[in-house]
Amino acid sequence: AQSVTQLDSQVPVFEEAPVELRCNYSSSVSVYLFWYVQYPNQGLQLLLKYLSGSTLVKGINGFEAEFNKSQTSFHLRKPSVHISDTAEYFCAVSEGNTGNQFYFGTGTSLTVIP
Amino acid sequence: GAVVSQHPSRVICKSGTSVKIECRSLDFQATTMFWYRQFPKQSLMLMATSNEGSKATYEQGVEKDKFLINHASLTLSTLTVTSAHPEDSSFYICSANRGAGETQYFGPGTRLLVL
Numbered sequence: 001a002q003s004v005t006q007l008d009s010q011v012p013v014f015e016e017a018p019v020e021l022r023c024n025y026s027s028s029v030s031v032y033l034f035w036y037v038q039y040p041n042q043g044l045q046l047l048l049k050y051l052s053g054s055t056l057v058k059g060i061n062g063f064e065a066e067f068n069k070s071q072t073s074f075h076l077r078k079p080s081v082h083i084s085d086t087a088e089y090f091c092a093v094s095e096g097n098t099g100n101q102f103y104f105g106t107g108t109s110l111t112v113i114p
Numbered sequence: 115g116a117v118v119s120q121h122p123s124r125v126i127c128k129s130g131t132s133v134k135i136e137c138r139s140l141d142f143q144a145t146t147m148f149w150y151r152q153f154p155k156q157s158l159m160l161m162a163t164s165n166e167g168s169k170a171t172y173e174q175g176v177e178k179d180k181f182l183i184n185h186a187s188l189t190l191s192t193l194t195v196t197s198a199h200p201e202d203s204s205f206y207i208c209s210a211n212r213g214a215g216e217t218q219y220f221g222p223g224t225r226l227l228v229l
Binding site for chain 2: 034036041042044045046049090092094102104105106107109
């Protein structure tokens with residue numbers, strides 16, 4: 001089974017500053033990688049995903065992530081955050097096209113400070 | 115993106131009663147649906163995987179007789195919390211995908227409070 005590690009449980013950052021949320025996974029097999037955002041009392045919304053191709057993936061709301069196979073990482077970045085980006089962010093991994101199950105990280109709470 | 119709905123969004127019930135939560139994929143056929151439970155400020159815990167027309171697969175530690183799952187069609191799965199107790203109070207989220215390796219699309223969640 002996979003394990004997904006989000007090293008930072010809480011990340012405070014000032015408005016308009018850049019941010020990076022880290023995600024590492026354990027498996028060496030082919031994986032699909034996802035970042036989801038969750039606003040209070042809501043379900044999860046897909047930010048971006050990596051299935052194949054270019055390792056730099058661009059998503060909604062100005063977020064992007066880079067797949068690094070050698071480091072088994074899929075860190076999420078945004079060059080300039082807004083107050084509205086305050087939310088919980090989850091990294092998830094599924095084991096390629098043979099796997100249904102998603103493995104979630106423990107989440108990173110991003111707080112944007114005015 | 116694909117849309118998944120859940121109903122109800124919020125429910126309060128007395129201890130000992132049963133509560134049914136519906137999960138629907140609105141614009142696609144979902145071969146597989148998943149049920150998660152989320153405690154405050156924690157990640158999602160997978161409870162079970164539901165495949166249309168077959169029995170659900172429960173994760174270790176999840177009581178299948180307490181959390182009844184029915185996936186009657188390719189667009190509907192239901193989770194019934196039987197004889198609910200206060201410790202069952204939680205946020206329940208479903209998701210659906212078209213097939214193995216496909217993106218999971220999440221419902222908005224159901225907040226259950228058992229008094």
